Amino acid sequence: MQSQSRWYDADIERVLITEEEIRAKTDELAKQVADDFAGIDQVVLVGVLKGAAMFMADFARALGRVGPAVELEFMAASSYGQGTTSSGVVRVLKDLDRDIAGKHVLVVEDIVDSGLTLSWLLKYLASRSAASVTVVTLFRKPAAMRSAPPLKYIGFDLPPEFVVGYGLDFGERYRELPYVAVLKPEVYARG
Ligand SMILES: O=P(O)(O)OC[C@H]1O[C@H](OP(=O)(O)OP(=O)(O)O)[C@H](O)[C@@H]1O
């Protein structure tokens, strides 16, 4: 059966990580976290919107199958706006709804690129008296190795290119792609 063409097909330069690879890696990360959190009954997952929406949903279910009970919390932070480089200023668009004091918190990020968002977020959460704060990110860019806080749970290392899909956007578009891809140069240039 021929697969149907989708609106974004013509914009894609190349796929970097497939849907199947994302699924397998998500299960693997959940297993690692479950093993490390053995003996802990409850973990609060803090998803960083909007980019982490897809990973949060899939990771929460993967962890639920093999690990502790999870509570879902979301924060919304933004530093990229419409472009492909960080503005350098993290804006909180939505704060946590509940107190995390005394709880084991796992921050769920889609990507750590410059590391600015994560560094800022960890400082922000440090004042909330959580029992522990750990980070899981599905993707990491090379710049993060220089400037981001040390990370234990990383899905994939990506090349230093602006990517879209599986939650990641370019000007709010392409988040719904089931894989992670690089767009054609003319698409980035159009803005
Ligand atoms: O390591 P950094 O260079 O800080 O980049 C990482 C952050 O950038 C993206 O969010 P963005 O600010 O684009 O907001 P969004 O999630 O709403 O797209 C992404 O979802 C991460 O949260």
Ligand code: HPA
């Ligand atoms: O490569 C990226 N794509 C989309 N959003 C991002 N936020 C940081 N890096 C990226």
